[in-house]
Amino acid sequence: MKNFPVFVFPVSLEFYLNARHTHKQLLTVYNPYDFSVNFKVLCTSPNKFTVIDPEGIIAPQSCIDIVVRYTQPSIAHCNTTEKFRITMFDRNTQQALGKRDVPTKLIEGEPSNTNPESLGDNFHPLATKAAPIRPSEEHSRVICNHPLHHREQQPINVVAVAVSICCIAALLLPTQPEQVVKSQWPEWLHIGSSLKLVFAFVLGLVSMLVLRP
Known part of the structure; x- marks a missing residue:
């Protein structure tokens, strides 16, 4: 066999x-x-x-x-x-x-209906209903799931803010071809139109980086 x-x-x-x-x-x-x-x-x-x-x-x-x-x-x-x-x-x-x-x-x-394995232990059924959410917990869950909350939690990029300020200040300077009579700005602060376009382009990129969700 x-x-x-x-x-x-x-x-x-x-x-x-x-x-x-x-x-x-x-x-x-x-x-x-x-x-x-x-x-x-x-x-x-x-x-x-x-x-x-x-x-x-x-x-x-x-x-x-x-x-x-x-x-x-x-x-x-x-x-x-x-x-x-x-x-x-x-x-x-x-x-x-x-x-x-x-x-x-x-x-x-x-036959006995008693299960010998359960003798000596007092077992009870568990409740299947979900526990109620306290108001503080519900508020915290709503805040955590909101997209604006994630944006506020992101650290502020100091370099991006500094670059934005520099670009805005450069755009406020007078344009070089303009003939300003008795101008209070020195000549070395007058910048050309092409350079202002560069500053405007950089300012747009930095704004997208900072303001994106």
């Missing part, structure tokens, strides 16, 4: 004597491999159980449900462990690939 893992869920079965709905349960056998396999179900006490379709074929990467019914529940059979064995076979050679044993037990009484 090869040692292929056989995947079965659940790993054990529990039948309850006084709960008839537990006398019929499902065993799911998985075939995660890329080839079809044959399966066969055996039991240590076949007189106590009925298995519908105890053998068959499982397609690649598929699963199959096996119906197991406890047919002779009695107080004499309680707390006795029986076993089901699921064996997989190669479809071509009929060689056994692997097996899995599933223990079963008939328990006196009825």
